Amino acid sequence: MTIMRPKIELLTNEYKEKIFHEAKTILQIQGVVIENSEARDLLQEEGVENEGPRYFIPDDLIEKLRVYAPSEIKLFDREGKEVIQLTQDNIHFDPGSAAIFIQDLNSGVIREALSSDYIKFSRIVDHLPYLEAHSTAIVYTDVPNDAQDWHRLYLALLNCSKPIITGTFRTESFAIMRDLLELTRTSSDKLVEKPLAIFDACPSPPLMWSNLTTQSVIDAARSGIPSEFVSMPLAGSTAPITLVGCVTQHTAESLAGLVIAQLAKKNSPIIWGGSPAVFDMKNGTTPMGAIETMMINIADVQMGKFLKLPTHAYMTLSDSKVPDAQAGFEGGMGALLAGLAGTNMISGPGMLDFESTQSLEKLIIDNEIAGMVKRLIQGIVSYDEPFAQNILKDYDPSVSLLSHPTTLQLFKKELYLPFNVDNYQIINRETRDQWKTSGETSARQRAREIAVKLSERPVREPIDDNLRKELDNIANNHLK
Amino acid sequence: MVLIMDSIYEEMAASVVELDMEKAKSLAQKALDEQLPLLEAIEKGFGEGIKRVGNLWDAGEFFLPELMRGAQVMQEAVDIITPHLEEGSRARETKGKVVMATIEGDIHTIGKTIVATMLKANGFEVIDLGADVKAEDIIAEAVKHRADLIGVSALLTTTMIGQKKIIELLEQQGIRDKFKVILGGAPVTSKWVEECKADGYAENAVAAVTKAKQLLGLS
Numbered sequence: 001m002t003i004m005r006p007k008i009e010l011l012t013n014e015y016k017e018k019i020f021h022e023a024k025t026i027l028q029i030q031g032v033v034i035e036n037s038e039a040r041d042l043l044q045e046e047g048v049e050n051e052g053p054r055y056f057i058p059d060d061l062i063e064k065l066r067v068y069a070p071s072e073i074k075l076f077d078r079e080g081k082e083v084i085q086l087t088q089d090n091i092h093f094d095p096g097s098a099a100i101f102i103q104d105l106n107s108g109v110i111r112e113a114l115s116s117d118y119i120k121f122s123r124i125v126d127h128l129p130y131l132e133a134h135s136t137a138i139v140y141t142d143v144p145n146d147a148q149d150w151h152r153l154y155l156a157l158l159n160c161s162k163p164i165i166t167g168t169f170r171t172e173s174f175a176i177m178r179d180l181l182e183l184t185r186t187s188s189d190k191l192v193e194k195p196l197a198i199f200d201a202c203p204s205p206p207l208m209w210s211n212l213t214t215q216s217v218i219d220a221a222r223s224g225i226p227s228e229f230v231s232m233p234l235a236g237s238t239a240p241i242t243l244v245g246c247v248t249q250h251t252a253e254s255l256a257g258l259v260i261a262q263l264a265k266k267n268s269p270i271i272w273g274g275s276p277a278v279f280d281m282k283n284g285t286t287p288m289g290a291i292e293t294m295m296i297n298i299a300d301v302q303m304g305k306f307l308k309l310p311t312h313a314y315m316t317l318s319d320s321k322v323p324d325a326q327a328g329f330e331g332g333m334g335a336l337l338a339g340l341a342g343t344n345m346i347s348g349p350g351m352l353d354f355e356s357t358q359s360l361e362k363l364i365i366d367n368e369i370a371g372m373v374k375r376l377i378q379g380i381v382s383y384d385e386p387f388a389q390n391i392l393k394d395y396d397p398s399v400s401l402l403s404h405p406t407t408l409q410l411f412k413k414e415l416y417l418p419f420n421v422d423n424y425q426i427i428n429r430e431t432r433d434q435w436k437t438s439g440e441t442s443a444r445q446r447a448r449e450i451a452v453k454l455s456e457r458p459v460r461e462p463i464d465d466n467l468r469k470e471l472d473n474i475a476n477n478h479l480k
Numbered sequence: 481m482v483l484i485m486d487s488i489y490e491e492m493a494a495s496v497v498e499l500d501m502e503k504a505k506s507l508a509q510k511a512l513d514e515q516l517p518l519l520e521a522i523e524k525g526f527g528e529g530i531k532r533v534g535n536l537w538d539a540g541e542f543f544l545p546e547l548m549r550g551a552q553v554m555q556e557a558v559d560i561i562t563p564h565l566e567e568g569s570r571a572r573e574t575k576g577k578v579v580m581a582t583i584e585g586d587i588h589t590i591g592k593t594i595v596a597t598m599l600k601a602n603g604f605e606v607i608d609l610g611a612d613v614k615a616e617d618i619i620a621e622a623v624k625h626r627a628d629l630i631g632v633s634a635l636l637t638t639t640m641i642g643q644k645k646i647i648e649l650l651e652q653q654g655i656r657d658k659f660k661v662i663l664g665g666a667p668v669t670s671k672w673v674e675e676c677k678a679d680g681y682a683e684n685a686v687a688a689v690t691k692a693k694q695l696l697g698l699s
């Protein structure tokens with residue numbers, strides 16, 4: 001039995017109530033700008049008042065719809081196996097999304113990506129044990145512009161069997177992406193029964209839902225596909241400089257998303273997500289690795305739990321340009337805090353440079369971090385009592401406790417064993433001499449070796465030939 | 481007299497550096513009331529102030545909120561004076577006209593707005609068309625306002641193509657040589673600028689000002 005779940009909290013119940021209350025007041029009095037005509041119709045049918053595009057969502061409508069949003073979402077892999085439960089304090093990791101560049105594994109140069117890069121990336125994610133989900137993590141340039149969103153989902157399905165976090169860049173793409181998913185599951189009902197992908201949708205801070213992302217929320221709701229709201233107040237720029245102000249704005253924007261989704265279809269699955277950031281006042285950038293960014297994320301997740309919704313955050317990211325010490329400590333702190341906060345879906349592994357560059361080396365290092373975080377949140381387990389007395393009675397100085405039955409039985413459970421690929425490990429615990437003879441490598445160099453080795457391995461579950469052909473057909477039809 | 485004037489100009493510059501909106505506006509009003517040489521008030525007074533703000537930013541002493549506020553203080557003070565400038569000097573007072581927008585399909589505005597503000601503060605007249613603006617409309621506005629420079633922002637790899645379209649349309653309409661075109665936004669690289677045959681790009685707002693001055697032969 002776990003003695004206690006390690007936790008971090010930044011808000012008391014009193015303040016969660018206050019934030020929730022103020023967020024509802026904001027929606028009612030300041031309102032939210034809705035660009036999408038279908039969403040406007042839905043709101044007007046409920047008698048929601050508006051001034052032009054600004055809709056004033058009343059408290060009672062929020063309260064009425066809130067109960068419909070499910071508090072648990074399960075995700076199933078391509079083969080139909082349940083692999084993720086987004087609920088309570090469970091945590092899961094997936095690579096950070098939609099990078100516009102990739103860091104070349106050989107040269108270290110940051111460059112535009114090609115589809116071959118994303119294929120390789122997907123095949124590596126398939127093998128990383130602590131990333132339970134994949135994502136449409138990199139945008140590549142060798143497909144036409146209007147295919148840049150949906151094509152990634154297609155390649156993800158072909159090359160990795162894990163559930164996928166994705167999203168649209170154009171409203172027209174949703175239908176193509178839904179077709180790819182439904183075909184994989186064989187029908188729309190089966191896709192609803194066993195969700196395979198999540199669609200990210202960002203409100204536009206402050207207090208606006210754009211046409212594109214609102215349409216994605218409505219389309220997903222009507223298809224029974226989970227939407228993940230990625231509200232991103234930027235402290236001091238598109239949101240108040242105060243962290244508590246950002247959390248309040250995040251709550252208001254996300255509640256507006258909840259209303260739209262539940263009006264589109266009752267009980268539609270939604271995830272209380274976010275990618276807030278503070279604004280770097282020197283460089284005008286949006287640091288994802290800033291400690292205050294992480295603090296806003298933690299509080300956002302707490303608000304999601306307060307509302308009994310599955311949660312998500314963009315953490316484990318770094319703003320460094322290379323997988324260096326900064327990337328390690330920002331990524332490590334983010335993953336750790338996200339885990340302690342009990343964030344159900346943690347997006348970020350691999351990501352550098354303000355969500356703009358994916359790095360395979362960082363991805364592999366972050367997988368290791370995720371493994372350690374998962375060990376931490378399992379906490380300290382109490383087996384039999386007394387805890388030590390009986391074991392110590394058996395202590396024999398000639399063999400120590402190394403071969404003791406309890407050691408044998410429990411060492412793989414009590415200890416996190418670093419991920420090992422053909423004897424390469426990110427974490428080095430060799431003796432100094434061993435380390436010298438094995439090439440005096442750094443974690444980054446070992447990550448590169450592991451990336452190469454994993455990319456050469458066959459995927460765990462190759463896609464069925466017929467399914468591949470059918471997916472190819474859809475893709476080819478739309479590429480014309 | 482020169483000494484007194486110098487001390488008023490110094491006060492004007494200081495009001496910008498101190499981010500004191502009320503003081504800057506009342507000094508602008510004083511320049512009108514006392515019929516001071518208005519162009520000089522802008523250049524040696526408020527203009528000097530924003531230059532110092534820029535230097536403080538370069539030196540790492542000022543941060544973005546101070547830079548932006550300094551730009552606003554400068555702008556509002558100058559706005560009080562401008563209508564009273566003679567026609568001829570009004571033209572001399574602006575460094576050039578810039579039409580700025582975020583391209584069609586793209587709603588990322590933050591970077592574009594910071595660049596627009598910095599250009600304004602540095603003496604450019606900026607017409608900010610906002611976000612999600614069609615290439616055709618950007619060009620029409622540039623033509624209408626007889627702009628010197630067109631600045632186009634794109635943050636999405638899917639919308640960047642619109643930046644190229646601007647150049648293509650300018651060429652088609654036979655007016656490419658009427659405007660300098662600069663690009664910006666996270667996915668924009670020097671390679672892309674070359675491919676589009678644009679005139680330049682900048683990674684941040686301060687570099688954007690330098691680039692704009694350089695392209696218009698002001699530096």
Ligand code: B12
Binds near residue numbers: 286634665684
């Ligand atoms: C904030 C943000 C948003 C906000 C924007 C709010 C606003 N009012 O602008 C919101 C939430 C609305 C948003 C929405 C989306 N976003 Co967004 N967003 C960002 C983020 C995190 C930061 C951008 C930013 O403001 N940076 C701060 C400013 C100051 O920097 P900047 O814009 O780069 O500008 C500076 C320079 O580039 C330059 N500059 C800029 N413009 C110009 C112009 C000229 C002429 C010059 C000379 C210089 C110049 O100077 C500026 C000042 O220093 C970026 C990540 C990133 N690394 O850029 C993603 C990012 C750009 N977004 C992304 C995506 C995918 C989206 C969405 C499609 C998500 C979705 N499905 O909902 C939507 C797009 C909707 C649309 N149609 O546009 C992706 C793009 C991926 C891709 N392949 O292109 C990114 C890279 C994040 C990611 N990895 O997923 N986003």
